[in-house]
Amino acid sequence: MNFPLHRSSAPLAHLTPALWRRANRHLLAKAIAEFSHELLLAPQAVSRGEGWALYRLETPQSEYRFPARRLALDHWLIDAARIERRVGDAPAEPDALAFIVECRDLLGLSQDVLPVYLDEISSTLYGAAFKLQRERLPAPALALADYQALESGMTEGHPVFVANNGRIGFSDRDYAAWAPECGKATPIIWLAATKRLAEFSHVDGLDHARLMREELGEGTVARFEAVLAAQGLDPADYWFLPVHPWQWHHRLAMAFAADLAEARLVFLGQSEDLYAPQQSVRTLYNLSRPDRRYVKTALSILNMGFMRGLSPYYMSGTPAINQWLHALIHNDATLCACGFDILREEAAIGYRQPYYEAALAGNGPHKKQLAALWRESPASRLGPGERLMTMAALLHIDADGLALLPSLIYASGLSTEAWLRRYLEAYLRPLLHCFYQYDLVFMPHGENLILILDRHMPARVLMKDIAEEIGLVDRANAPPGAMERIYTHVPDELRTLWLLTDVFDCFFRFLAAILHEQGHFPETLFWAEVAGCVQRYQADTPHLADKFARYDLFAPTFTRSCLNRLQLANNRQMVNLADPSQGLQFHGTLENPIARFRPGAA
Incomplete structure (x- = not known):
């Protein structure tokens, strides 16, 4: 290959x-x-x-x-x-x-x-x-x-x-x-971590031994166990965990030297499989075996307002959050009818380095240097004739200034209106339902969504990056125990910004502009389609009428939330991830482009 x-x-x-x-x-x-x-x-x-x-x-x-x-x-x-x-x-x-x-x-x-x-x-x-x-x-x-x-x-x-x-x-x-x-293909590095300092968590029905067999194969597992045995170490005392090569060479080999010297960590070698970084640069796709899981690793580089580590504390609850959300989705008739689903983060591991743990309060970057999770591959979700596309591609413009989206719509054979309607029913409708039915919000930007296309037409969507970017805005719906961390306090007057800012302003704004300029589709028609999707959902769920009035997507204006202002104020830690609604930058208002389409309006 x-x-x-x-x-x-x-x-x-x-x-x-x-x-x-x-x-x-x-x-x-x-x-x-x-x-x-x-x-x-x-x-x-x-x-x-x-x-x-x-x-x-x-x-x-x-x-x-x-x-x-x-x-x-x-x-x-x-x-x-x-x-x-x-x-x-x-x-x-x-x-x-x-x-x-x-x-x-x-x-x-x-x-x-x-x-x-x-x-x-x-x-x-x-x-x-x-x-x-x-x-x-x-x-x-x-x-x-x-x-x-x-x-x-x-x-x-x-x-x-x-x-x-x-x-x-x-x-x-x-x-x-x-x-x-x-687009380079490279192996990744594997370490063994003592169970005394590492915590492995997983969804029901999956344990470390099975995961390693499925991700590494019996031969590589035996090779890694032999490395431990050759040093007089018992493989039963260790978890295997993947490490980004950059993280190994630039951080762990030096900063975790004491752990390596004392065999709390053991270098096992490289993977046989080759991986490619995704748009989320710390997420790696298995090119050799696409049916195997994505691997997401800690990567201590500064990018877009955050050091891109992974918290071992968050990793401990990640599979449980994914399992809970997966069950919720698959027991909801509206979400199932949309084909909406998630790529589950099925297992995770985090290593707590003893010196940083003793020295540092809080959950800062130095405590997020060695952790990983395994996420389902979307390859298993495809039916005959279907293919995958990152939703970010809908905003792609090439070096000659040509946009991808009009070509995709043309290839489908559908009108722009018909294509958009399919897309909005697959993407926007489930987000509306999660918010209004369950007070559940995501970070639904382009890179976090994978489209499943059938003959170039949107069939359904898969959401990823669940545990780090999910939020419940009503504590009454929060699951118990460690999973309660997904609750985030948001005042009533700001709750619709999860949709109006994250979807309308941060994605649809650009989609509408592309179609307006290159798709021969005026922006007023685009926003009419968006409004139509909201109207159809509200008509289909009359039991939520009180919430539609309380959290009004057809309000004339909404607060302007400014992401660049966050980065300009603090490009090392834009927001507190434990409470992301605090510290946001608001300046003025924006006119709501679907307000004119309010049901019953003249």
Whole structure:
């Protein structure tokens, strides 16, 4: 079997003036658009045309002029190729790093945050230039490609965050090996951890021995047990756990040297299977055996506002949370009718390093360096003729500016309205039901959803990243014991933001813009389809009428929640994960694009 490898022998071949300028223009357009959306910047219109207007933005050092279109939810569509910059009376090339420095006061960047944010912008530009340089499938071909080609073919990252590919801690070689866009296939590392300091948890019917047989095979299990026996150690005293190679080389081999010297941890060797990083860079997909589980590992790099470790405390309750949610979904007629399901995190392991445990209060990054979980593979969920696609692909735009979504809709043979209706029934309807029936919320952005397509049409969706990103907003529904941690206190007036911000503003806003610009489908029609999905769900569940009134998705406006402001304020720990609703950044309101479609409205 052949796997895609990083082709270039020159790791910096993409850092050319032409590619760097293109990357800068793209990121600058996004920065102006999203910072203006969050009311950090206020470009002024100087002339208007049909649909478009020419805007001017002044910073302390430069003046920028650019054409832009304003769409619903205060969305800015900016033509990156036509951005003009002047410094004094002279024209100057747009420069995203210079722009951040010029706007540091407008953006509220402190001296502590600014240097790291510049590092994140530099890394994002580095990755953008690489994606422009690497030969990639054009959007019409990528729309029809297989799952892993889509995973490595994505170019943007999170649509809202400007510094969305920071990955602080990766070297150029690490980037080539472990960035998903590089598509490299590599083995992972396995350790044995003493049961005295490691906790293994699992769903019913799965134990460590069975898991290892299924994930490693009998031969590799025997090889690892022989490594322990050769050192006079009893395999029965240890759990096996997978480790990201970056984490081993850059953190564990040194920081956990005492554990290795005292055989609390034992190096077992590399996997025989080859893995590829996913859009969630610390999640690894088994290329050799796609039927085997995903492996998610701790990865102590700074990316998009967090150190990407894994908490051993959270791992202990992860399988139980997944088992509880799986049972809830499969016992609910509405969710089953939608085909909605989750990829269960079936087992998890966390190692508690004794020195950090004794020295440090709280659950900080140093306590999240050695943990892993195993998540179901979606390969087993496919029927005849079906295929998988990350939902992030619906927002993909290729290097020539072509969007993937119109090509996907065209290939399906459906009208845009019919395709959207299928998509919304598969994606939005189950989210509505989880919220209104069970007070249950997720982080349902593009990378966290996998679409199952049947002849290029949405059939159903699979949700992943459950235990870290699930929330119950009503304590009365919280499961008992350790699983109660999924309860999060959210005031009534903010509860609909889980849908209005996370779905409408952070995903549909961009989807609507793509269809408006390239799909010959005006945004008003898009939002009418969204409203229609909500209306159909409410008509089908009249017993929830009181909650529909209490948490009104058709309200004229809603609070503007600003994600970039979070990162600009603290790019090492944006929010408290134990209580994510606290510390959010709210500024002004947004007009609700489905308000005009309220049932009964004239």
